[in-house]
Amino acid sequence: MKIRVIVLGEFKKTVDLFDTLRNIKSITLAGICDIDKDSLGMQYARRLKIPASADLAKMLCDKKPDVVMGATNSKRFLRILKRMARRGLNVVDSKTTELLLNIAQEKEKEVNKLKTDFIMTASHELRTPVAVLNEAIQLILDGAAGQTLPKQGQYLEIAKRNIDRMTVLINDLLDLSKIELGTLSLKIIRCDVKELIGKTIEPLKAPARANGIIIRHKIDKMLPWVECDPDRIAQVLAKLVANSIKFTPKGGEVTVISKWYPAVSHKINEEKEAQRKDYVEISVKDTGMGIGKEDIPRLFNRFGLLDASLTRKQGGAGLGLVLCRELVKMHGGGIHVKSRIGKGSTFTFTLPVSNGKSSVLQKRSNL
Amino acid sequence: MTKTKVLLIDDELDFLKVMGTRIQTWGYDVIEASSGKEGIDAIKSKNPDIIILDYMMPEMNGVEVLKEIRRIDKKLPVIMFTAYADRESMKKTEKLGVSSYIPKSSSYTNTQLKIKSAIEIIDKRLRKKEK
Numbered sequence: 001m002k003i004r005v006i007v008l009g010e011f012k013k014t015v016d017l018f019d020t021l022r023n024i025k026s027i028t029l030a031g032i033c034d035i036d037k038d039s040l041g042m043q044y045a046r047r048l049k050i051p052a053s054a055d056l057a058k059m060l061c062d063k064k065p066d067v068v069m070g071a072t073n074s075k076r077f078l079r080i081l082k083r084m085a086r087r088g089l090n091v092v093d094s095k096t097t098e099l100l101l102n103i104a105q106e107k108e109k110e111v112n113k114l115k116t117d118f119i120m121t122a123s124h125e126l127r128t129p130v131a132v133l134n135e136a137i138q139l140i141l142d143g144a145a146g147q148t149l150p151k152q153g154q155y156l157e158i159a160k161r162n163i164d165r166m167t168v169l170i171n172d173l174l175d176l177s178k179i180e181l182g183t184l185s186l187k188i189i190r191c192d193v194k195e196l197i198g199k200t201i202e203p204l205k206a207p208a209r210a211n212g213i214i215i216r217h218k219i220d221k222m223l224p225w226v227e228c229d230p231d232r233i234a235q236v237l238a239k240l241v242a243n244s245i246k247f248t249p250k251g252g253e254v255t256v257i258s259k260w261y262p263a264v265s266h267k268i269n270e271e272k273e274a275q276r277k278d279y280v281e282i283s284v285k286d287t288g289m290g291i292g293k294e295d296i297p298r299l300f301n302r303f304g305l306l307d308a309s310l311t312r313k314q315g316g317a318g319l320g321l322v323l324c325r326e327l328v329k330m331h332g333g334g335i336h337v338k339s340r341i342g343k344g345s346t347f348t349f350t351l352p353v354s355n356g357k358s359s360v361l362q363k364r365s366n367l
Numbered sequence: 368m369t370k371t372k373v374l375l376i377d378d379e380l381d382f383l384k385v386m387g388t389r390i391q392t393w394g395y396d397v398i399e400a401s402s403g404k405e406g407i408d409a410i411k412s413k414n415p416d417i418i419i420l421d422y423m424m425p426e427m428n429g430v431e432v433l434k435e436i437r438r439i440d441k442k443l444p445v446i447m448f449t450a451y452a453d454r455e456s457m458k459k460t461e462k463l464g465v466s467s468y469i470p471k472s473s474s475y476t477n478t479q480l481k482i483k484s485a486i487e488i489i490d491k492r493l494r495k496k497e498k
Contacts, residue, residue, distance in 0.1 A: 128382070128471075131478075135385040144388050 004030040006065040009072025010041035020104045030063040070094040120177035134163045179326045186229040190354045200234040212250030218257045225354035239320040240284040248288035257283040278353035290341040370396045374415035376406035378424045403427030418445045444489045
């Protein structure tokens with residue numbers, strides 16, 4: 001039997017409180033009551049279709065809560081709470097509510113850290129046997145065990161391909177764990193976009209061609225230096241291109257486009273001047289099957305990992321996209337996607353232009 | 368010219384086997400030892416030119432093995448695997464003399480390339496001395 005709770009008033013951390021209550025399975029958030037109809041809490045309640053009202057008496061009558069939680073420091077509300085407590089209603093005063101909220105948040109942080117530590121340790125442990133597996137297969141393919149028959153070679157190639165996939169998955173898991181734990185650091189330097197993109201897509205061209213897909217690189221005539229960690233951006237780009245190739249049928253094309261958006265400064269009014277900073281936009285455009293509107297919001301969602309239907313559809317590509325988003329975020333940018341079913345998709349991310357000082361910066365993820 | 372002899376000391380048997388075979392394909396003679404003790408015996412009986420030593424081993428860890436090696440031969444080149452970029456372990460072994468440190472935890476391809484070049488550098492040096 002669920003415990004029905006009504007929240008009276010509003011904290012600064014109101015949304016946190018409501019989120020926490022809603023996530024506890026044994027509680028039903030039966031309503032929110034506040035004098036100010038347009039307070040944050042009331043807006044939040046209406047958005048989530050939780051009963052919200054300024055009339056406490058009516059709410060108590062209609063919703064019959066088991067517990068009333070005070071979430072306000074207003075003296076008037078505190079008096080109301082005291083009165084209700086004297087009348088025998090189960091009341092949690094604001095101080096206790098705040099304490100419970102802090103405890104719940106600490107607990108959540110703890111659990112997340114445990115989860116991440118576990119993923120990190122497990123991925124690390126997986127590395128060694130996968131590396132040895134890879135080497136054993138590679139040695140046979142290299143002839144260290146004598147000549148292999150064509151059919152043997154075929155199956156070994158299949159084995160090698162899937163070991164490579166496993167290696168990528170494990171490395172992605174490790175990277176994501178590091179980002180979550182705040183231990184992943186970027187080495188930001190000045191980079192030549194043309195060179196960076198060229199180096200990244202060059203090794204991908206031949207295998208793509210073997211599958212009937214052409215990779216092109218379209219680049220603005222003038223491109224400034226950018227500030228980024230070249231290895232990480234290469235990682236992001238390689239993933240996006242690999243994804244595009246995966247979801248593009250034979251005869252299709254994957255184009256990497258780099259555009260420069262110079263700084264624009266314009267006056268909003270007499271006093272303010274809006275400034276958009278200098279940035280370079282990199283897009284990966286494909287002529288593939290496209291992504292449905294319903295699936296797009298979940299594409300970059302970390303919890304999309306746990307969504308079996310999406311992962312199966314994408315063959316595990318979900319993890320890579322989350323990592324791409326996090327890495328681009330650490331560079332101060334964002335990743336966006338435009339897609340039409342049957343026509344193709346375009347993934348775009350931006351990088352800040354270098355301000356001329358060639359400095360090496362170390363950046364850590366902060367969550 | 369006789370092939371350079373490389374002694375590989377690592378307690379992970381599978382890693383020992385595949386890494387050993389891989390080093391052979393680079394044109395070296397390989398001696399495999401799955402423990403510090405086996406390694407020390409092999410040094411005395413087979414006279415390797417280069418040692419590759421794992422840091423993390425159950426009975427005798429890398430540092431202890433290195434101490435033993437230095438008692439036998441102060442100049443034998445030793446390449447050491449490290450589990451993490453562990454400055455503590457590097458400090459302990461620096462005094463004993465290590466040619467290069469190779470982190471085992473990073474990408475396997477990188478590890479391989481690093482081992483290859485580490486061996487090549489030492490090999491060149493040794494052959495120059497012979498002349």
